[in-house]
Amino acid sequence: xxxxxxxxxxxxSVVIVAVxxxxxxxxxxxxxxAQETPGPQAKGKGKKGKAKGPSMPAPRNKDGxxxxxxxxxxxxxxxxxxxxxxxxxxxxxxxxxxxxxPLQPWARALWQVRQKDGQKDDPHARCLPxxxxxxxQTPNGxxxxxxxxxxxxxxxxxxxxxxxxxxxxxxxxLPPNDEDRIPxxxxxxxxxxxxxVLTVESEGYNEKFWFxxxxxxxxxxxxxxxRFSRPDYDTLKYEVTVNDPKAYTRPWDGGFTVPWTYTNWDxxxxxxxxxxLCQDNERDWERLR
Amino acid sequence: MRIAKIGFVGAMMWLGAALAPAQEGHPLxxxxxxxxxxTDKDRNDITVVMMWDGKEITGMINPGLDAGKLQKAxxxxxxxxxxxxxxxxxxxxxxxxITADGKLEDLTNVRRSLSGTWVQGPVKGDFRIKRDN
Numbered sequence: 001x002x003x004x005x006x007x008x009x010x011x012x013s014v015v016i017v018a019v020x021x022x023x024x025x026x027x028x029x030x031x032x033x034a035q036e037t038p039g040p041q042a043k044g045k046g047k048k049g050k051a052k053g054p055s056m057p058a059p060r061n062k063d064g065x066x067x068x069x070x071x072x073x074x075x076x077x078x079x080x081x082x083x084x085x086x087x088x089x090x091x092x093x094x095x096x097x098x099x100x101x102p103l104q105p106w107a108r109a110l111w112q113v114r115q116k117d118g119q120k121d122d123p124h125a126r127c128l129p130x131x132x133x134x135x136x137q138t139p140n141g142x143x144x145x146x147x148x149x150x151x152x153x154x155x156x157x158x159x160x161x162x163x164x165x166x167x168x169x170x171x172x173x174l175p176p177n178d179e180d181r182i183p184x185x186x187x188x189x190x191x192x193x194x195x196x197v198l199t200v201e202s203e204g205y206n207e208k209f210w211f212x213x214x215x216x217x218x219x220x221x222x223x224x225x226x227r228f229s230r231p232d233y234d235t236l237k238y239e240v241t242v243n244d245p246k247a248y249t250r251p252w253d254g255g256f257t258v259p260w261t262y263t264n265w266d267x268x269x270x271x272x273x274x275x276x277l278c279q280d281n282e283r284d285w286e287r288l289r
Numbered sequence: 290m291r292i293a294k295i296g297f298v299g300a301m302m303w304l305g306a307a308l309a310p311a312q313e314g315h316p317l318x319x320x321x322x323x324x325x326x327x328t329d330k331d332r333n334d335i336t337v338v339m340m341w342d343g344k345e346i347t348g349m350i351n352p353g354l355d356a357g358k359l360q361k362a363x364x365x366x367x368x369x370x371x372x373x374x375x376x377x378x379x380x381x382x383x384x385x386x387i388t389a390d391g392k393l394e395d396l397t398n399v400r401r402s403l404s405g406t407w408v409q410g411p412v413k414g415d416f417r418i419k420r421d422n
Contacts, residue, residue, distance in 0.1 A: 104343075106315060109366030113396055121397040123313065207314035219314040221343065246315065246343040 055232035058196075061146075066196040066230050068144035068153075075271030077158070078236050079141030079261045084133050084212055084254025092239070092255040098214070102249040107217040114215035123209045127278035129163045129185040132211030132224055133240055136258060140265050140276050153191070153198070158265065158273035167191045167200050174203055183220055185209055198228040219246035227255075234260040312399040312422070315341035317364055317371065323418030325407040333380075337373075337418055350375050350387065357387065369393040371403055385410035 059071035070076045082090030085098045103111060114121070124130050130138055140159030147154060151170035157163050165186040174188050175181045181188075183206035191200035203223040205211070211218045225241040239255035242248065264270040312319070317339040326332035339348035339362065346362035357377025364371050375387045391405025400419055407416035 106364060106366040109369075110316060110396070117397060121399075207318075208312055210313060217314060219318075219341070219343075246341060 055234040058230040058233050065193060067146060068198070068228060068230060068236065069146060070271070071233070076260050076262050077141045077143040077271065077273055078136075078258045079139070079158075079265065081133075081136040081238065081258040082256030083137070083214070084240055084242075084256060085214075085216070090256045090258070092237075092257070095254045095256075096252060098216075101216065102252055103216070104247055104249060107247040110217050111215055119215055122215060124160065124213075127161050127282055128209050129161055130211075131185040131187055131205055131209055132218070132222070133226075133238070133254070134210060134212050135160075135165065135186070136238055136256075137213045141261055141273060143273055156273065158276055160278050162275075162277050165189065167198075169193075174201060177204070183207070187222075187224070196229060200224075200226040200228070202226065217247050218242075218244050221246040236260070312420075316369075316393060316396055316401065317341060317346055317362075320421045321403060321418040322421060323402075323416065325409070325414050325416035327412060327414040335416065335418065346373070348373075350377060364393075369396060371405075379410065389416060391416065 056071075058066045059069070059074075061067050080090070082088075082092075083095070085091070085095055085101055087093050087095050087097070098111075124134070124138075129135075135155070135157060136142060138157060138159035140157070142155055142157045142159075145154045145156065151168065153167040153169065155165045155167070157165075163186070167189040169191055171192070172190050174190055181204050183204055185206060185208065187202040188204040189200050189202040191198055193199075201223070202225075205218065205220060205222045207218070207220055210216070211222065222242070222244040225243070227237075227239040229237045229239075231237055236258040237255065238258060239253065241251055241253050243251040262271050264272060264274050265276075266274070318341050319339065321337045321339070322335075324332040324334050335350060336352060337348065337350050337359075338352055339346055339359070341347075346359065346364060348359040348362065350357040350359065355378045357375035360374045360376070362371075362373035369392060371389075371391050371393060373389050376384055377387065379385045386409075388408045389405065391403045393401055393403055395401045399422060402417065402419045404417040405415065407414050
């Protein structure tokens with residue numbers, strides 16, 4: 001091979017490698033782009049599963065009140081909440097730490113036992129429905145469906161045993177605590193809007209579940225006052241007052257924020273709750289025993 | 290009097306049914322079944338129903354016409370020991386005082402158990418009860 005021919009071939013090799021690298025880069029960019037969230041914000045640097053750039057204002061209904069669902073023509077749902085204790089991550093900076101929660105002595109001791117044994121008896125691992133704040137801490141997200149004609153909000157949950165919860169907005173009182181009230185996983189909820197804040201009073205819970213992840217105990221005396229607000233399109237602020245005089249020495253507050261999810265839970269485009277059933281191929285319970 | 294007794298039995302049955310769902314709250318709340326006795330062969334069936342109002346543990350032994358109301362019931366969460374007393378009729382119909390001291394086992398299991406010493410009048414034995422689902 002002549003020296004000139006060798007030089008030409010080397011130049012061609014460089015060009016071919018450069019073109020291949022460029023093509024590979026374009027493919028990578030396209031894949032990466034497909035995994036990023038196609039949210040309402042078109043500009044800015046985003047992470048997978050999160051919106052790009054500053055959030056848009058929260059959507060409003062025809063009466064001008066903030067809504068908790070997607071904006072007109074949009075998709076998406078809420079998913080990935082924090083904890084009502086502790087101040088890390090999505091938890092509110094005003095939260096108590098677990099040690100500061102005013103537990104009665106028996107409840108604190110029971111909570112410590114649950115921590116020590118790795119929470120192996122968590123009813124959620126047996127696919128029992130999670131009431132209270134736990135319902136917003138469950139993977140696979142949740143969605144508010146406002147039903148003004150029926151004066152209620154239905155919350156549907158994409159995780160756990162695929163359950164739902166009604167919040168009545170017709171001004172009804174909670175059922176009296178007598179023999180006719182059947183304790184339930186999600187309790188009985190009556191709410192109202194204070195401006196842009198949805199305030200919900202709930203009680204009538206059974207004791208078959210852990211009302212928060214981590215196993216803080218509750219009893220059938222649990223009364224929750226929940227406040228839902230949406231400071232911007234991508235953020236749901238959840239605040240709750242826990243009042244259970246059989247398990248705590250006084251009422252206490254906690255909360256967290258939940259991000260808006262533009263993709264499906266698995267990261268693919270769509271922004272729709274997907275079918276998921278905890279009971280299908282459930283293996284946690286045996287593993288935890 | 291008969292109506293009052295029937296009403297009492299009905300109330301006890303309702304109470305047992307109402308307590309059945311509880312399992313993750315106060316560890317003593319619920320209906321417990323088991324037995325007590327002096328030897329492994331000589332056992333006496335017992336049912337203990339316990340409730341928690343936020344300050345006191347209340348309840349009864351053997352709900353029904355001859356139920357014994359729990360007295361001085363307490364739980365020490367430092368070691369999960371339990372104490373309760375009651376006055377109730379024995380097999381012969383005579384009133385006897387019962388003192389039970391036990392320890393909770395398998396605490397986080399809905400079918401947790403409570404066992405220990407059972408003193409009924411002059412007789413000292415042991416008891417083993419398990420919480421219903």
